[in-house]
Amino acid sequence: MPKVGMEPIRRQQLIHATMSAIDDVGLAEATVLRIARHAGVSAGIISHYFGGKDGLLEATMRQILTDLSNAVAARRRILTDNSPRAHIGAIIEGNFDRTQVTGPAAKTWLAFWASSMHKPMLQRLQNVNDRRLYTNLCHQFRRVMPRPQARNAARGLAAMIDGLWLRGALTPEGLDAEQARTLAHAYLDQLLSPETVQKTAQTWV
Amino acid sequence: MPKVGMEPIRRQQLIHATMSAIDDVGLAEATVLRIARHAGVSAGIISHYFGGKDGLLEATMRQILTDLSNAVAARRRILTDNSPRAHIGAIIEGNFDRTQVTGPAAKTWLAFWASSMHKPMLQRLQNVNDRRLYTNLCHQFRRVMPRPQARNAARGLAAMIDGLWLRGALTPEGLDAEQARTLAHAYLDQLLSPETVQKTAQTWV
DNA sequence: TTTTATTAATTGAACGTTCAATAAAAAGAT
DNA sequence: ATCTTTTTATTGAACGTTCAATTAATAAAA
Numbered sequence: 001m002p003k004v005g006m007e008p009i010r011r012q013q014l015i016h017a018t019m020s021a022i023d024d025v026g027l028a029e030a031t032v033l034r035i036a037r038h039a040g041v042s043a044g045i046i047s048h049y050f051g052g053k054d055g056l057l058e059a060t061m062r063q064i065l066t067d068l069s070n071a072v073a074a075r076r077r078i079l080t081d082n083s084p085r086a087h088i089g090a091i092i093e094g095n096f097d098r099t100q101v102t103g104p105a106a107k108t109w110l111a112f113w114a115s116s117m118h119k120p121m122l123q124r125l126q127n128v129n130d131r132r133l134y135t136n137l138c139h140q141f142r143r144v145m146p147r148p149q150a151r152n153a154a155r156g157l158a159a160m161i162d163g164l165w166l167r168g169a170l171t172p173e174g175l176d177a178e179q180a181r182t183l184a185h186a187y188l189d190q191l192l193s194p195e196t197v198q199k200t201a202q203t204w205v
Numbered sequence: 206m207p208k209v210g211m212e213p214i215r216r217q218q219l220i221h222a223t224m225s226a227i228d229d230v231g232l233a234e235a236t237v238l239r240i241a242r243h244a245g246v247s248a249g250i251i252s253h254y255f256g257g258k259d260g261l262l263e264a265t266m267r268q269i270l271t272d273l274s275n276a277v278a279a280r281r282r283i284l285t286d287n288s289p290r291a292h293i294g295a296i297i298e299g300n301f302d303r304t305q306v307t308g309p310a311a312k313t314w315l316a317f318w319a320s321s322m323h324k325p326m327l328q329r330l331q332n333v334n335d336r337r338l339y340t341n342l343c344h345q346f347r348r349v350m351p352r353p354q355a356r357n358a359a360r361g362l363a364a365m366i367d368g369l370w371l372r373g374a375l376t377p378e379g380l381d382a383e384q385a386r387t388l389a390h391a392y393l394d395q396l397l398s399p400e401t402v403q404k405t406a407q408t409w410v
Numbered sequence: 411t412t413t414t415a416t417t418a419a420t421t422g423a424a425c426g427t428t429c430a431a432t433a434a435a436a437a438g439a440t
Numbered sequence: 441a442t443c444t445t446t447t448t449a450t451t452g453a454a455c456g457t458t459c460a461a462t463t464a465a466t467a468a469a470a
Binding site for chain 4: 411412413414415416417418419420421422423424425426427428429430431432433434435436437438439440
């Protein structure tokens with residue numbers, strides 16, 4: 001059976017099987033045996049390719065975060081309009097990308113998020129990703145409002161995006177991506193409207 | 206050592222110890238031994254009072270949800286103003302109540318939320334709570350805008366509240382409750398402003 | 411003396427990891 | 441072109457550990 005060059009194939013299979021297992025039974029019951037069975041290989045192979053279960057989980061989280069990051073970057077690269085609204089809109093669209101929002105990825109993402117509170121390596125990955133989202137949003141808002149307001153707008157929109165994900169991951173039917181995008185865009189429109197910018201300038205100096 | 210009437214005392218001690226353990230090491234490593242040690246009793250007592258570990262976890266989640274629900278209800282009961290804004294404001298305030306937002310409760314809440322995706326009993330509790338928040342918000346928004354807009358406003362505000370919680374639970378410093386309240390209220394003001402109501406009426410019929 | 415409250419020791423199952431064995435594929439030798 | 445050796449990929453069983461639950465024993469209170 002052994003053919004050469006299996007490493008990249010097996011790694012992908014196992015990462016994919018990990019997401020499926022977490023989608024099926026949750027992180028707590030996603031054992032190496034179950035993941036391996038799902039990928040059609042033996043349990044020992046996980047230690048061989050990832051050094052152990054922890055290595056596989058870390059690789060899976062890395063995959064999800066880079067996929068998300070790529071989805072955002074791709075949408076920003078094809079923009080014709082350079083306005084803050086267009087850039088932030090692309091960030092929203094990327095975050096509610098089809099491949100991210102569907103079943104396994106969404107549940108896995110939430111499971112890792114909860115777990116990252118007590119696993120330093122996952123926390124680090126989470127933090128890098130979080131900060132990138134916040135920094136990007138802040139930078140774009142900064143182009144049309146003073147820094148303190150830009151910071152609050154970025155915090156608010158980041159919370160809205162995460163909240164929509166969270167609630168989407170929990171409902172049995174999964175996230176309604178179109179509805180989520182609509183709500184996020186509506187909130188963005190409010191944040192960028194001249195009346196809001198002026199009003200919040202007085203509230204939050 | 207045995208004194209009569211220990212049951213309610215032990216139950217409270219163990220529920221509190223469960224939150225502390227989850228706060229310290231996460232749900233995955235919150236073993237019965239660790240929880241019992243934290244409460245200063247033996248591990249066997251958990252099965253005695255809660256029928257097993259699952260019973261204790263369920264009781265702990267129940268406690269958190271009823272505390273949250275009580276915090277909201279208390280703030281609404283003392284309102285002098287009967288406006289939708291006042292009621293929704295009280296809901297926001299209750300959700301960012303001191304006792305809910307601090308360390309153990311917040312981390313435990315997030316841990317259970319993630320876990321509830323695959324444990325039917327927790328999912329049921331979660332669902333009841335979610336629906337109550339949504340229904341309450343919807344009912345208040347309904348007083349000042351048509352139903353489709355009220356529904357979207359409720360979805361948006363619920364997502365914002367959960368997103369702020371989520372991000373707060375993950376940051377090492379914990380949730381900045383005041384900042385969270387400020388952002389949620391600012392969003393509420395936007396949702397209730399006449400311009401927004403009129404604008405969204407055209408977008409979402 | 412019976413009941414209530416609790417513990418400490420034990421049990422059995424499940425888990426992740428390791429390791430020797432195996433078999434196909436590739437490389438080298440004839 | 442055929443045979444031999446080495447390398448790569450994989451398995452399955454065994455090991456040690458950890459966990460939740462159970463049990464028998466103990467001690468205070470009623």
